Structures are given as C-alpha cells and as structure tokens.
Amino acid sequence: MDYLKDLGVDAAWLSPIFKSPMYDFGYDISDYYSIQPEYGTLEDFEQLIKKANTLNIKIVLDFVPNHTSNESDWFMKSSNKDEYYSDWYVWENGHIDADGRRQPPNNWVSVFRKSAWTYSNTRDQFYLHQFSPAEPDLNYRNPVVAEEMKNIVKYWLEKGVAGMRLGSVNYLFETDKDTFGGRFPDEPKTGKPGAVSDDYDYLFHIYTKDQEETFDIVAQFRDVFDAMSVRNNFTRIMMTVARSPIKTTARYYGDNYHSGAHIPVNTVLIDEMTSKELDARDLKHAIDLWITYMPLGKSANWVTGDHDTSRLATRFRPELVDAFNMLVLLLPGVAFTYMGEEIGMINGFVPWVETKDPQACNTNDPVNFIDVSRDPVRTPFQWNNGKNAGKSFSISIYIDNKISTFLLTRKYFKISQ
Numbered sequence: 001m002d003y004l005k006d007l008g009v010d011a012a013w014l015s016p017i018f019k020s021p022m023y024d025f026g027y028d029i030s031d032y033y034s035i036q037p038e039y040g041t042l043e044d045f046e047q048l049i050k051k052a053n054t055l056n057i058k059i060v061l062d063f064v065p066n067h068t069s070n071e072s073d074w075f076m077k078s079s080n081k082d083e084y085y086s087d088w089y090v091w092e093n094g095h096i097d098a099d100g101r102r103q104p105p106n107n108w109v110s111v112f113r114k115s116a117w118t119y120s121n122t123r124d125q126f127y128l129h130q131f132s133p134a135e136p137d138l139n140y141r142n143p144v145v146a147e148e149m150k151n152i153v154k155y156w157l158e159k160g161v162a163g164m165r166l167g168s169v170n171y172l173f174e175t176d177k178d179t180f181g182g183r184f185p186d187e188p189k190t191g192k193p194g195a196v197s198d199d200y201d202y203l204f205h206i207y208t209k210d211q212e213e214t215f216d217i218v219a220q221f222r223d224v225f226d227a228m229s230v231r232n233n234f235t236r237i238m239m240t241v242a243r244s245p246i247k248t249t250a251r252y253y254g255d256n257y258h259s260g261a262h263i264p265v266n267t268v269l270i271d272e273m274t275s276k277e278l279d280a281r282d283l284k285h286a287i288d289l290w291i292t293y294m295p296l297g298k299s300a301n302w303v304t305g306d307h308d309t310s311r312l313a314t315r316f317r318p319e320l321v322d323a324f325n326m327l328v329l330l331l332p333g334v335a336f337t338y339m340g341e342e343i344g345m346i347n348g349f350v351p352w353v354e355t356k357d358p359q360a361c362n363t364n365d366p367v368n369f370i371d372v373s374r375d376p377v378r379t380p381f382q383w384n385n386g387k388n389a390g391k392s393f394s395i396s397i398y399i400d401n402k403i404s405t406f407l408l409t410r411k412y413f414k415i416s417q
Contacts, residue, residue: 001048001051001052001055001057002055004055004057005055005057007342009057010056010057010058011057011058011059011060011162011163011237012052012057012058012059012060013060013061013062013165013239013336014059014060014061014062015062015307016029016036016061016062016063016064017035017036017039017045017061017062018030018031018032018033018034018035018036019031019034019035019036019037020036020069021069021071021134022036023069023132023134023135023358024131024132024134024135024357024358025307025356025357025374025378027131027135027167028067028068028069028070028071028132028134028135029064029068029069029072030069030071030072030073031072031073032152032155033152033155045159046159046160049159049160049161053160058162058163058237059160059161059162060161060162060163060164060165060237060239061156061161061163061164061165062164062165062167063153063156063164063165063166063167064168065138065149065166065167065168065169065172065221066130066131066137066138066167066168066169066171066172067129067130067131067135067136067137067138068135068136068138069134069135070133070134070135070136071134074088074089075088075089075136078091078123079120079122079123079127080122080123081123084144087139088138088142088144088145089127089128089136089137089139090127090128090136090137090138090139090174091120091123091125091126091127091128092105092117092125092126092127092128092177092183093105093125094117094119094125094126102119104116104117104126105117105126105183105184106183106184106185106186106187107186107187107197107203108128108184108186108187108203108207108208109187109197109198109199109200109202109203110129110130110131110132110200111131111200111359112131112132112200112358112359112362113198113199113200113359113362113363114198114362116128116129116130116208117129118133118136128174130171130208131168131358132358132362134358137171137174138172140172140173140213140217141173141176141213146217146220149221150220150221150224153224153225154224154228157224157225157228157236158228161236162234162235162236162237163225163236163237163238163239163262164225164237164238164239165239165240165241165265166218166221166238166240166241166261167241168241168242169214169218169240169241169242169252170209170210170214170242170243170244170248171208171209172211172213172214172217173211173213173214173217174207174208174211175206175207175208175211176213184207185207187203187204187205187206187207187208188203188204188206189202189203189204190202190203190204209244210244210248215251215252215254215255215258215260216258218240218254218258218260218261219254219258219259219260221238222238222254222259222260222261223259225237225238225262226259237262237263238261238262238263239261239262239263239264239265240252240260240261240263240264240265241264241265242264243267243271246268246289246290246293247293249264249266249293250264250294250295252264253295253298254295255295262299263299263334264301265301265303265336266290266300266301266302266303267303267306267309268287268289268290269283269286269287269302269303269304269324269328270303270304270305270306270309272285272286272289273286276315276316276317278316283327287331290302299333299334300332300333300334301333301334301335301336302327302328302331302333302334302335302336303328303336304324304325304327304328304336304337304338304341305337305338305341305377306336306338307338307374307377307378308374308377309338309377310347310376310377311338311340311341311345311346311347311377312324312341312344313344313345313346314346314347314376318346321341321344322344324341325337325341325342338377339381340381340382343382345379345381345382347377347379348375348376348377348378348379349376350373350375350376350379352366352369354375355369355373355375356375357373357374357375357378359372359373359374360372360373360374360375
C-alpha cells in the first residue's frame with residue numbers, strides 16, 4: 001500500500017478476492033460473501049480498508065455478475081431442481097440426433113471456444129456458460145437473481161469498498177427465447193476465413209451479447225451505488241467492462257432513459273492498436289474514437305493494459321512503456337495502469353504443461369496455445385530479482401528476469417540534471 005501511495009495512486013482495483021475453486025483465476029466464484037482463504041480473512045480485508053483509508057487510497061473490487069462457479073451452492077441446488085434455486089441459471093433441453101447422440105440446444109459458442117452448453121447428468125438438461133463449463137451463467141430473467149446480486153453489491157459497499165468493477169456485463173442477458181417459440185435460436189455464421197465451428201469468431205453473437213435488457217439491469221445496479229453514496233456521504237464508483245463495438249460500449253454510460261456506469265472501461269488503446277509498428281496517427285485515431293462516441297458531460301478513462309492483455313513492453317517495445325504511461329496520465333479523465341506496467345515488466349513464460357488459463361487449455365494445442373493464453377501477463381509483480389521475484393510464497397511459473405526492470409532498481413534510480 002505504501003508503494004501505491006508513493007506512485008500517487010488514488011484507487012486500487014483488486015482482481016477477484018471471493019471464495020473460488022480458482023479454475024479461472026477467481027472469476028469462477030463459489031461464495032460472494034467470503035474471501036478466498038489464501039488471500040486472508042474478512043478481518044484481514046477490513047484491515048486493508050482501514051490501511052487504505054489512512055493513505056487516502058480507495059479500494060475497488062472486481063465483481064463478476066454474469067456467472068458463478070459450478071461448485072457454488074446455488075448451482076448445485078439448481079442442478080437438483082431445488083424449488084427456490086431451480087431457475088437461477090439458464091437451463092435448456094438438448095436433442096438426440098439421427099445417430100442417437102445427445103446434442104446441445106443450439107450452435108452457441110463460448111468465449112473460451114467450443115459449445116456454450118454443457119450437459120448435467122444430475123438435472124438431465126444443458127446449462128449455458130458464456131465462458132468455461134466451470135462458470136454457469138446466471139438467469140437474469142429471474143428477478144430473484146437480480147435482487148440477490150444487488151444485495152451482494154450492497155454488502156461490500158457497506159464494508160467500506162469505494163467501488164466495484166462489473167465484468168462482462170454485456171453477457172448478462174440472452175435473447176428472450178419466448179419470442180422464438182420457446183427455443184433459443186442459432187446465431188448466424190460470420191464467414192470469417194479460417195474460423196471453425198468451435199471458434200468464438202465463427203458466429204455473430206447477436207443473441208448472447210449486449211441485449212437491450214442489459215442496459216436496464218446496469219441502471220438498477222447504478223441505483224444501488226447511488227443510494228449507498230447518499231446514505232454514507234461517500235461517493236461510490238461503478239465500473240463496467242464490455243468488450244463490444246465502441247458505440248455499444250459508450251451506451252454503458254447511460255442515456256436519457258437509463259442511468260449507467262460512472263466508468264465504462266475504455267479499452268480502445270488496446271483494441272485499436274495491435275501492431276508493433278504503430279505511429280502517432282494510430283494513437284490519435286484511437287483517442288479520437290473514444291472522445292467522439294463518449295456522451296457529452298461524461299468522464300473519459302484510458303486503459304493500456306489489464307490481466308487479459310499482453311504487457312506493453314511485449315506488445316510494443318520496452319522503450320515505449322514510459323511514453324504510454326505518460327500519455328494516459330496526460331489525457332483528460334481517469335488513467336488506469338495494470339500492476340507492473342509502471343516498471344516495464346514483460347510477459348512471463350508459462351509453458352504448456354504449466355498453463356492454467358482455460359482459454360488457452362481449450363485450444364488443445366501445445367504449440368499455438370500461447371497466442372490466446374493470459375497466463376504470461378499474470379505472473380507476479382517483480383519486487384526484486386531474488387527467488388520468486390521477492391514473493392514470500394513458492395510459485396511454479398517461469399519469469400524471465402533478464403529484460404524486465406525491477407522495482408528495487410527503479411525506486412533508487414535518479415535522473416541526472
């Protein structure tokens with residue numbers, strides 16, 4: 001925390017800290033009211049809030065409203081058709097093909113590749129998972145689910161959290177199957193060269209992303225943040241993440257009919273700048289895009305990296321890292337940085353046999369998995385050049401220390417005048 005204070009950080013956004021089997025880096029939550037044991041206890045978290053308050057640093061939590069873990073009590077009860085929880089997830093019947101094989105309800109594909117449906121022997125139905133089979137989607141057409149998720153937000157705001165980042169909000173709703181005769185329709189094919197039926201890019205996701213009902217539930221979440229802000233005289237910030245076309249992402253600010261997020265996270269500096277040979281025109285184009293589509297009177301925000309994106313020094317060149325960090329601080333609005341970008345960390349090396357990321361594992365490709373693996377950007381912060389990069393626990397991943405610059409070096413380096 002003292003290091004963050006030295007950097008001039010105003011707020012720290014934590015990766016998921018809730019109880020989880022950790023199949024997907026904690027984004028598969030089994031209990032939203034508990035802390036993952038290796039991170040500490042609820043009492044430890046309360047001490048963290050107190051420490052942060054003394055340093056005038058706000059704590060923001062990463063909240064996953066779209067899905068839970070398949071090991072959560074909710075999902076287990078839903079699988080067993082518990083009367084209260086039966087409709088908490090998106091369940092659908094499949095069909096038997098001409099060869100007698102069980103097939104999913106339709107052609108929907110998950111973000112992590114392969115069918116977005118997994119069969120439950122317990123329930124004798126398929127459940128929807130926009131991400132991994134370990135992350136079943138919640139059913140927001142059940143108002144009880146929406147209320148429970150809002151209660152979770154209230155719980156953590158009452159603990160002193162200054163804000164929450166609602167991830168993957170664009171997946172909260174699927175199309176209303178009742179408008180299609182009670183069955184979810186197939187999504188149309190993109191015709192993208194090289195894409196196969198298991199690939200997410202194989203389909204246009206017109207029935208599984210950015211549905212109109214999503215903007216209404218986002219407004220309901222915003223009402224919770226606003227009510228808590230008034231109640232405690234302490235402004236609470238709501239962030240949303242929706243990797244969608246920029247015009248759609250900008251809608252998450254809200255409009256004349258719906259309130260929205262204070263900060264719909266802007267990834268244009270990631271999504272629009274994909275070449276190592278970028279120049280000033282590319283930067284200007286990306287910046288102008290966001291400024292153009294951002295509603296009047298709203299605050300901009302700028303993100304150059306995150307836990308899903310290759311590090312700046314790896315995506316571009318190490319000598320450009322400081323320039324990017326300065327750029328986001330000079331642009332109008334809120335600047336985000338991912339841990340380690342400020343010291344020029346590069347991607348770590350995580351071989352196939354050590355890979356944990358389900359997105360990479362789902363490729364079943366020990367050669368090309370690295371193209372989609374997020375593990376290399378999730379290596380620990382390099383406090384020094386000692387064992388485990390200065391961490392007190394043992395890690396089973398590889399970290400290339402030959403190129404990265406260490407905190408210890410940067411902290412005491414002085415520029416000659």
